[in-house]
Amino acid sequence: MSRTSLRLASVLSMTGLALTALVTVGGFAEAQNPAETTVPRSVMSEAMRVCAGYIGAEVPEDLQIVGSEKEAYVREFSQGDLVYINRGRDANLQTGAEYQIIRNIGPVRDLQDRQRVLGTLVQELGVLRITEVRDTSSTGEITLICTGTVNLGDVLIPYERRPIPKVRTYRPLSVVGAPTGRATGQILASQMSREQLVRNDVVYVNIGADNGIKVGDYLTVYRPLASDPVSRFRDDRVGQRRSNGFPSDRFRTRDNSSIASSNKGYPQVAERTPRSELPRTLVGEIIIIRTEANTAVGVLTRTTREAVIGDRVELQ
Structure with a gap:
């Protein structure tokens, strides 16, 4: 086989691989056979594992971010910033330990029974790693940030890596x-x-x-x-009905079909x-x-x- 033929075969092979990748992006396989099922994929990224939030019991606010090296001119903190924590060796904090940064947002009520409180919306803001521990305080670095910023008063809880389920294979x-x-x-x-x-x-x-x-x-x-x-509004039908013929004002006919016309429709059928x-x-x-x-x-x-x-x- 000539060098030109070999190059052409290589290009076609790479093109085929690229097309295969394109048709399976997002888990939706659109191969030649439309009935073909999809390949399982992870349902969420690492960031989504950390940042999803939940509705549950209000988290105790014992361990908090209470200061920062930048607090003289910045009150909102992001990835890479060093912050100070209100507990240290007195709470058994360890250098290198990871904590999740969260915020209690407020109570969530059921949509059907507004008197029923289902729990507190807890927003997950990111991850912090302890870099230095003292007797009654600690320093931590924000290693991962979710959408938004971290504020003074935000709460820390031990970070646990939750399992990531796989999306099953499915048909349309x-x-x-x-x-x-x-x-x-x-x-x-x-x-x-x-x-x-x-x-x-x-x-x-x-x-x-x-x-x-x-x-x-x-x-x-x-x-x-x-x-x-x-959404439906009171003035949805303000416009006059269109008439293509010569209706009678006296008999209120429309296109000479008054005998066959009917106002029945959705209400009667429903x-x-x-x-x-x-x-x-x-x-x-x-x-x-x-x-x-x-x-x-x-x-x-x-x-x-x-x-x-x-x-x-x-x-x-």
Whole structure:
């Protein structure tokens, strides 16, 4: 084989590898066979493992960031900054130990029963490593930062690396689906207070370990038929109806079809066939990455449309 042929074969081989990588990005295999299932992938990155947050018990604020070498001119700290901690050898802190930086945000109430408090929203801000320990204080370096900044008063807890579940192989998601009869709930909130949610967004749901939910479980996100979040306003139908013919003002005909016309439509049909008896709309899927007693944290692995706060979820 000539040198030109060898070079061409090499280029084609590299192109094929690149195309293979492209079609499997994000776990959605779009190979020649459309029925082919996807390859499992990690559901979250290392940063997401640290920064997802959760709804649970309020964290005691015994161990806190109380100062910084830069506090004379900076009150918000980021990756690489040195900060001072209010405990030292008196609390058995050790050089090299890692702590997660968190912040208690406030109580979260159930969407259906506003009197029911599900827990405190705990925001996870980053990771800190102890660099020096004294009798009653310590110094730490912020080694990883999430979205936002670290402030004086933020709390430290021992850092534990949570397991990262794998996304299962799957086939295309249907837009309708029958109930499973298992635990159901709702999307309570999302990271960064987003209301329109898409793939890879972190969400919090109001069912947890007490409902049989565990890490790695899948939830179906769905809506009852005709319950899509569409805003309707009083003046939506202010405009006059269009007329293509010569209607009579006296007999109020329209296109000479008054005898055949009817005002019946959605209300009458919906009354005869309740929407609850028809297939619900599937919005997407969530994989659970952390559970508390009555709440859980999940990641949207795929969607058929934008999910929203309040969408219903069901254990698969």
